[in-house]
Amino acid sequence: xxxxxxxxxxxxxxxxxxxxxxxxxxxxxxxxxxxxxxxxxxxxxxxxxxxxxxxxxxxxxxxxxxxxxxxxxxxxxxxxxxxxxxxxxxxxxxxxxxxxxxxxxxxxxxxxxxxxxxxxxxxxxxxxxxxxxxxxxxxxxxxxxxxxxxxxxxxxxxxxxxxxxxxxxxxxxxxxxxxxxxxxxxxxxxxxxxxxxxxxxxxxxxxxxxxxxxxxxxxxxxxxxxxxxxxxxxxxxxxxxxxxxxxxxxxxxxxxxxxxxxxxxxxxxxxxxxxxxxxxxxxxxxxxxxxxxxxxxxxxxxxxxxxxxxxxxxxxxxxxxxxxxxxxxxxxxxxxxxxxxxxxxxxxxxxxxxxxxxxxxxxxxxxxxxxxxxxxxxxxxxxxxxxxxxxxxxxxxxxxxxxxxxxxxxxxxxxxxxxxxxxxxxxxxxxxxxxxxxxxxxxxxxxxxxxxxxxxxxxxx
Amino acid sequence: xxxxxxxxxxxxxxxxxxxxxxxxxxxxxxxxxxxxxxxxxxxxxxxxxxxxxxxxxxxxxxxxxxxxxxxxxxxxxxxxxxxxxxxxxxxxxxxxxxxxxxxxxxxxxxxxxxxxxxxxxxxxxxxxxxxxxxxxxxxxxxxxxxxxxxxxxxxxxxxxxxxxxxxxxxxxxxxxxxxxxxxxxxxxxxxxxxxxxxxxxxxxxxxxxxxxxxxxxxxxxxxxxxxxxxxxxxxxxxxxxxxxxxxxxxxxxxxxxxxxxxxxxxxxxxxxxxxxxxxxxxxxxxxxxxxxxxxxxxxxxxxxxxxxxx
Numbered sequence: 001x002x003x004x005x006x007x008x009x010x011x012x013x014x015x016x017x018x019x020x021x022x023x024x025x026x027x028x029x030x031x032x033x034x035x036x037x038x039x040x041x042x043x044x045x046x047x048x049x050x051x052x053x054x055x056x057x058x059x060x061x062x063x064x065x066x067x068x069x070x071x072x073x074x075x076x077x078x079x080x081x082x083x084x085x086x087x088x089x090x091x092x093x094x095x096x097x098x099x100x101x102x103x104x105x106x107x108x109x110x111x112x113x114x115x116x117x118x119x120x121x122x123x124x125x126x127x128x129x130x131x132x133x134x135x136x137x138x139x140x141x142x143x144x145x146x147x148x149x150x151x152x153x154x155x156x157x158x159x160x161x162x163x164x165x166x167x168x169x170x171x172x173x174x175x176x177x178x179x180x181x182x183x184x185x186x187x188x189x190x191x192x193x194x195x196x197x198x199x200x201x202x203x204x205x206x207x208x209x210x211x212x213x214x215x216x217x218x219x220x221x222x223x224x225x226x227x228x229x230x231x232x233x234x235x236x237x238x239x240x241x242x243x244x245x246x247x248x249x250x251x252x253x254x255x256x257x258x259x260x261x262x263x264x265x266x267x268x269x270x271x272x273x274x275x276x277x278x279x280x281x282x283x284x285x286x287x288x289x290x291x292x293x294x295x296x297x298x299x300x301x302x303x304x305x306x307x308x309x310x311x312x313x314x315x316x317x318x319x320x321x322x323x324x325x326x327x328x329x330x331x332x333x334x335x336x337x338x339x340x341x342x343x344x345x346x347x348x349x350x351x352x353x354x355x356x357x358x359x360x361x362x363x364x365x366x367x368x369x370x371x372x373x374x375x376x377x378x379x380x381x382x383x384x385x386x387x388x389x390x391x392x393x394x395x396x397x398x399x400x401x402x403x404x405x406x407x408x409x410x411x412x413x414x415x416x417x418x419x420x421x422x423x424x425x426x427x428x429x430x431x432x433x434x435x436x437x438x439x440x441x442x443x444x445x446x447x448x449x450x451x452x453x454x455x456x457x458x459x460x461x
Numbered sequence: 462x463x464x465x466x467x468x469x470x471x472x473x474x475x476x477x478x479x480x481x482x483x484x485x486x487x488x489x490x491x492x493x494x495x496x497x498x499x500x501x502x503x504x505x506x507x508x509x510x511x512x513x514x515x516x517x518x519x520x521x522x523x524x525x526x527x528x529x530x531x532x533x534x535x536x537x538x539x540x541x542x543x544x545x546x547x548x549x550x551x552x553x554x555x556x557x558x559x560x561x562x563x564x565x566x567x568x569x570x571x572x573x574x575x576x577x578x579x580x581x582x583x584x585x586x587x588x589x590x591x592x593x594x595x596x597x598x599x600x601x602x603x604x605x606x607x608x609x610x611x612x613x614x615x616x617x618x619x620x621x622x623x624x625x626x627x628x629x630x631x632x633x634x635x636x637x638x639x640x641x642x643x644x645x646x647x648x649x650x651x652x653x654x655x656x657x658x659x660x661x662x663x664x665x666x667x668x669x670x671x672x673x674x675x676x677x678x679x680x681x682x683x684x685x686x687x688x689x690x691x692x693x694x695x696x697x698x699x700x701x702x703x704x705x706x707x708x709x710x711x712x713x714x715x716x717x718x719x720x721x722x723x724x725x726x727x728x729x730x731x732x733x734x735x736x737x738x739x740x741x742x743x744x745x746x747x748x749x750x751x752x753x754x755x756x757x758x759x760x761x762x763x764x765x766x767x768x769x770x771x
Contacts, residue, residue: 038517038743039528105738112525127741131526225633225721282611285633286720290610423740434722438635 013354049349050136056143056357063356064092065182068110068117068344068398070103075311076376084374085364085414091356093119100288101226104423108111108133117346118357121172121340123420126252128346129171130158135347137170140358148401150242150365151176154341157251157416165251174364178339178414179306180404181231182325183293189217189301190322190393198324198391201331202269209278212301219278224437227419227430229270229283231338232304232416235326236266237335241417248311252417252458258418259451267436269408274437295321303317305400306338310377323390324406336413339405343369374398379405418450422457425450473541476752486501507639511754524737528744535748545749548720548727550758552708555728558643559707566647567654568692572684574655575662587659591652598649602716605645606632609717632718638725645713650706654699661695663689697768702760708757729753 038408046335069077075095081093098106104123108118111133123281128134137158138452142146147155147170154176161168185195194211199205209219238246240262243293244253248256273279280300295303296314303309307323325335343364347357363369370380379401389395419426432449435441441449493500522528539545570590577583593601596740607633608614616628631641669687679684709728714720718733720727729749737746 282630285630
């Protein structure tokens with residue numbers, strides 16, 4: 001298929017072909033890449049991100065809201081949607097469901113797209129605010145009066161000012177309810193080793209695990225292919241560093257650092273438990289689903305997880321497990337544990353139904369919404385609920401979740417997940433936890449690596 | 462096009478000449494016209510992303526907000542960040558399992574199957590060998606995580622034959638995870654290679670084997686002197702496809718281990734995904750992707766030369 005043109009036309013075109021091709025390719029290059037620096041167009045104009053003229057009288061205007069839901073929370077969020085629609089029949093709430101581990105991966109691009117969901121729960125709130133993807137809710141706050149009817153501590157994690165979480169402009173709002181992240185236990189196995197009260201300190205918790213190990217029971221069920229030993233690690237960090245110091249890191253408070261003796265101490269405790277064989281030997285190869293199966297299958301005593309697992313754990317296992325809050329480092333010390341406000345959502349900056357979406361947020365502040373949360377394993381400090389009582393091994397699971405949550409709240413002990421500090425920290429933490437399990441990293445080195453990753457991520461943002 | 466040239470042989474007949482030139486020109490462009498739809502798709506969905514990746518690789522960009530010029534910083538990171546560097550090395554290690562082993566196994570099984578061709582057993586063997594090929598890599602990744610798990614088939618077999626001590630959670634094991642992932646690749650590509658080589662063997666003139674036999678060549682000598690040279694092209698295709706699969710692997714690794722434990726099975730494909738979508742560092746991801754593409758080209762071009770028929 002080699003062309004053997006001898007004609008003048010052929011020769012001419014051959015002479016011309018190279019330059020023509022060059023021009024074509026060049027112009028293609030120009031048209032394709034001439035958009036300048038990537039992202040310079042911006043996605044949300046300031047007007048979109050910060051509405052000033054807002055309306056609260058939208059209950060009778062037909063609208064459809066899209067709520068971006070993670071698969072593990074689908075039942076709960078559908079419950080919220082149903083309850084909302086029962087109250088406001090003109091407004092439909094549709095769920096758009098994404099697998100849990102993909103939720104935050106696709107969220108930024110979805111928010112920047114032409115058809116963003118209206119209601120979202122971003123893990124990387126700071127990133128979303130920086131890129132103008134989330135709506136400034138201050139005007140709605142004023143119109144609905146959220147700040148005066150919702151506890152300040154429930155709204156603080158949704159406030160951002162100057163790249164720091166905790167105060168300032170409201171970007172995530174709603175009611176007040178959250179998961180209890182604590183120690184789930186198998187009742188039958190707990191009875192076997194004679195555990196009758198929730199351990200009051202890390203030492204007591206450890207004693208139970210030693211006893212279980214002796215009795216041939218795996219003390220801790222966990223999955224670490226996905227780095228979910230991180231729940232336990234995070235609880236230990238909160239215990240030893242104090243909830244505030246840990247939250248400061250996650251919220252990007254200036255000067256906050258992980259590289260502290262307390263963090264190293266927390267890491268050493270985890271390392272000690274690994275070395276003592278308190279985890280199944282294949283924990284690095286297990287993922288979350290497998291760990292759910294193992295815990296519900298009675299394959300271990302403790303499961304450090306959040307109360308969202310209530311929605312997913314095998315229903316036949318109901319009644320056979322309970323939960324207590326992570327004991328303080330020392331007896332009589334303060335409770336600490338992660339939570340997130342599951343009743344608070346953000347509105348996409350590019351949402352076309354901001355007013356209706358804000359009505360949904362307002363609905364989240366009502367007892368009806370709190371009820372849905374409680375039904376799905378979350379704790380809510382509902383007015384008139386009274387004292388939840390001390391954590392104990394008796395009572396229903398719902399009571400245990402409420403009392404555990406209340407105990408942490410009473411100590412002002414709520415903090416957040418270290419991996420929420422920055423996406424890069426999330427990836428690095430999983431790797432470091434796998435190395436720790438394999439005995440390939442020392443606690444001090446691990447803490448330093450995580451701090452370096454965090455510092456680098458901050459520099460970039 | 463040169464078929465219409467006869468009209469040209471009459472110099473002086475200007476009208477005819479110019480008409481033919483016009484026709485020529487029209488026909489030349491007509492060809493491009495037919496190719497246009499395909500070219501447009503190629504430009505928009507292949508060429509443009511490639512150019513954009515190259516452009517992004519010079520920026521610090523989170524994929525949405527404003528970007529800043531980073532110069533060659535992202536490329537420097539590819540070669541200085543131990544994590545990115547090791548991911549590239551892992552990709553080369555995988556060639557052993559995606560290419561060397563499958564091609565060797567395929568050569569053996571294709572030669573053996575040549576003998577049993579046509580019979581029911583031959584069809585059965587071919588079907589079984591090709592079966593992994595119709596399973597998507599992603600599904601294979603999931604299936605193999607079960608087989609490799611603590612109580613999975615692999616460990617059950619090891620225990621059954623008394624190799625209790627060798628049993629381990631393979632994909633969670635720092636020493637063995639990458640090799641375990643590699644074997645998934647072997648399983649996936651052996652079938653494809655066998656099929657290709659079997660087709661190639663069918664094309665080899667039977668009289669060559671006969672002649673070799675008459676000259677007293679045994680099975681091994683026949684394999685070396687007839688089969689192997691006759692399959693030069695097919696082996697080239699196998700090697701090319703599987704080397705690319707090894708260097709640019711993503712689905713199997715992502716589903717089996719996501720690069721873990723630690724970074725033991727991190728390959729460039731997964732690393733690019735992590736950087737771009739989990740860490741929102743599109744510039745760094747693009748730089749690694751561009752380097753990976755260049756490496757693939759650098760490896761494939763000499764291989765193509767090597768296997769080109771002389």
